[in-house]
Amino acid sequence: MSGTNQRINGPRLWDSLMAMAEIGATPKGGVKRLTLTEVDRAGRDQFAQWCREAGLTVRVDEMGNMFARRPGRDPKRKPVLFGSHLDSQPTGGKFDGALGVIAGLEVMRTLQDLNIETEAPLELINWTDEEGSRFGHSLMGSGVWAGIYDQAETYALRDLEGVSVIEALEGIGYKGDHPAKPSEADSYFELHIEQGPILEREGKRIGIVTGGQAQVWYDAALTGQDSHAGTTPPSARRDALLGAARIVNLVDALMRARGEDGRGTVGRLQVFPNSCNVVPGEVRFSVEFRHPSGDEIETLATDFPAQAQAIARELGLALELRELFRIPAQPFDPDCVGLVRDAATRLGLPAREIISGAGHDAIYVARRVPTAMIFTPCKDGLSHNEAESILPEEAADGCQVLFEAVVARANRPA
Template identity: 80%
Template sequence: MSATNQRIDAKRLWDSLMSMAEIGATPKGGVRRLTLTEVDRAGRQRFTEWCEALGLQVRVDAIGNMFARREGRDPSRPPVLMGSHLDSQPSGGKFDGALGVIAGLEVMRTLHDLNITTEAPIEVVNWTDEEGSRFGHSLMGSGVWSGVYSQDKAYALKDVDGVAVGEALEAIGYRGPHPARPFKADAYFELHIEQGPILEREAKQIGIVTGAQAQVWYDAVITGQDAHAGTTPPSTRKDALLAAARVIELVDATMRQRGEDGRGTVGFLQVHPNSRNVVPGEVRFSVEFRHPLEAEVEVIAGSFPAAAEAAARANGCSLQLTELFRIPAQPFDQSCVALVRDAAARLGYSAREIVSGAGHDAVYVARHVPTAMIFTPCKDGLSHNEEESILPEEAAAGCQVLFEAVLARANREI
């Protein structure tokens, strides 16, 4: 590892990660920090206090995205952005998203400690509702900011209790005064755990993320007929859960036809009336497919709906399949990726290039701003799980690469 006195404080980074993990902590060691809840508000407040202690200016836009700004020597230059998200899955881990936000804060703290004034301003971002677990639409804050879908559409989304996004923003006081739309920025860097096994398996300290794979997401509703479990013979059953099982089998088969690069998941399911002695009459569930090749996702999107409808019909039921969104494969900016690659090499970290299997705010931000991502390994590739785990030195390595890349970008000659 190269010698430099410009080092982040690894212990402070880890202590701050553990401090944030106290908010929404679960008995199994994870976090439950659902977006726009009181727990999310508490996490946002702690982040704000940390930022303001450094003299950073924190602003909030209309979808609740938070931007903490450190001025540069040249106020006319667009800022270099870095960040991720603080919201979690219902049974999430400590590091998914939070690592990127807290590492961005540590970059700011290190610049402050070393009395470094960058040429361009720098901003650390906390994007609203990356996970999509409460309102069913992931990448919401970055999606509205980047214009992928409208603010009004986002405001109208409701959780299972009927609470709308707009109401939830108001309830926690984070419906900010600034417009949620792209502003001129010089670059965006996002540090994240890999959420997969590749880096750990190959003993690499850093993932140089070159882009993200394509995705298509659906909401599915299968309608049959609820009936008495004891008196309804097989010939007259319209079992919505059985039909859903056939469609879920189809999702799995569609994934496996594409080998190790294929991804297909049903992660949410509701059965009605959900009584043990009633044949289910309605099932609602999610469907998503992902693949590094955009063409493969297009093939799936062209064939799966009809095949799924046929599977439901063969079991006496009807299927309503609504495409929520389709995300094309997103390559990241070569010059920003090169800064990550150079930083890892200069610091002596083992690294490899990798395509992100997960969706990240960086995917939408990249539509407007030159973007790159940095991955750190996570134990057993496990994420979206309370047992999600990384080592302090892995967090520190990722943060140090982030520091080097952001500093180089903010001080570049233009």
């Protein structure tokens, strides 16, 4: 890297990432830090301790979103926000989300080390439940903060054990007193691993993220009739799992019809009564579609339910299809994106513009605050997997770009 004498501490960043990865560590080298569990509480406690040691003031809002503030020279200026999330998938990797939070902490530590005072205040954020893997509602904390999800309805969501969001928040002591709604903010930056193969394939060190894909998510429940596997002939069967299989195939076909830009996934499926000698009478599963084009998502939101219902009717099944949310394609702020581009150029890091294929808190924050994202490569594009991996120098490069962009934004003329 070149272009600056104000360098983040790469080894310290890596050591902190590895220390956080010990909280919820799995035997295969990943992490299981499901949101609002005791393991999540341990990660939050460690993060808060590090923030306070760095001289930051920590507050928590009613959704458990954590904000660590560093004052600026001008207290009247709106703060520059940056961050990501510490919760993980059930078999998650060390870097998904955590890189953005811990790199943000390293930005703050470096400013302290170099005795740099920015014009505007800075706030580092750990958003609650970005993954959606426990309560089935991704981007939950940022979604409530941005006014996209109703807080009372979100509090009432329950996990598979029947525990509600509000019970879980109170249970780990992270239901804060501050309102979960947009505060006055200048901008938001988020560093994240790409979670795809493009940067690595092209030998790029930085992804300049210009926006996020459109998405639509569903909860599906197919109901047929439980019956004896040995005595029920084909003509009498109302096999819910057969219907689910055909709908899964439909999801795949609709995805592939849209070429390499198409995304369609059934990632969760529950079969009832789940017995080897009973024809399944009920299946519950998730469905999601993503595409860079909002028009394509609108088409899918019309075509998929109609075709799925037709499959259910043909098999004598009842299909309950509930749309969880629909996210339009979200462009990021050109000025903030420009700061990321300028930083990568100034540092001599090979970079390319890229659309985010994954959902991130930045997608919702962008509806309220000028926003940009920074991507780093990850090995083989693998994420949401315990084998997820990046190099220490890749983490340091992304953190340095974050540092440059945040400081430039915070010091721009009022």
